[in-house]
Amino acid sequence: MKKKDITILLVDDEPDILEIVSYNLSAEGYNVITAENGVEAVAKANKKKPHLIILDVMMPEMDGIEACENIRKIPDLEHTIITFLTARGEDYSQVAGFDAGADDYITKPIRPKVLVSKVKALLRRLKEEETSNNVVKIGNLVINRDEYKIIKDKKEILLPRKEFELLSLLASKPGKVFKREDILDKVWGNEVVVGGRTIDVHIRKLREKIGDSSFKTIKGVGYKFVV
Secondary structure: OOHHHOEEEEEOOOHHHHHHHHHHHHHOOOEEEEEOOHHHHHHHHHHHOOOEEEEOOOOOOOOHHHHHHHHHOOHHHOOOEEEEEEOOOOHHHHHHHHHOOOOEEEEOOOOHHHHHHHHHHHHHHHHHHOOOOOEEEEOOEEEEOOOOEEEEOOEEEOOOHHHHHHHHHHHOOOOOOEEHHHHHHHHHOOOOOOOHHHHHHHHHHHHHHHOHHHEEEEOOOEEEEOO
16 A cells, blocks of 8 residues: 555644644645544544554543544444554553553654654554455565465464464564453463463463563553464
């Protein structure tokens, strides 16, 4: 998908933020639309169907958390990438954002070039979704779900079934934070009774085999795959 075909909805009640961020993303080639509050954000998201939404938390009329929850209720926007952009960096607000359905969290202030790089990383998910569901290619990593095969740097890596399924889940949407309860449900299901420690152990093993930098821990929430 070309940049000009990608629509980004930027939501913030500060005119300066809207102007600076919108300018930099537009200069990069993206189609950028803006909103100044949560109510306007939900309406524009429903109408324009953006690929990515950058959402402030503290806003008048409807805050970002509530706006995110409402956006996630719109069927056509279920898979839209949502990231919060806010000065509030406390753990509790981040957890609230992820619980509302956000995929990531960016803390202000952030340099425009860094923000653009972050947006590019988030939008890589769109490219991966265009790839076959059974063979996923992410950088130098290939995941073949049909054959339960992992290839990194053209070398095959053998993984036990649960490690493979955990990697496959996280890598299915690079940048998306998967909560612990979702990981347990999708990877282990009703097979056995496991705790959060089981996930940690499997992540540690994947770090050793795939690379430590490929996995990021979101404290109190879960894990995400980093490209």
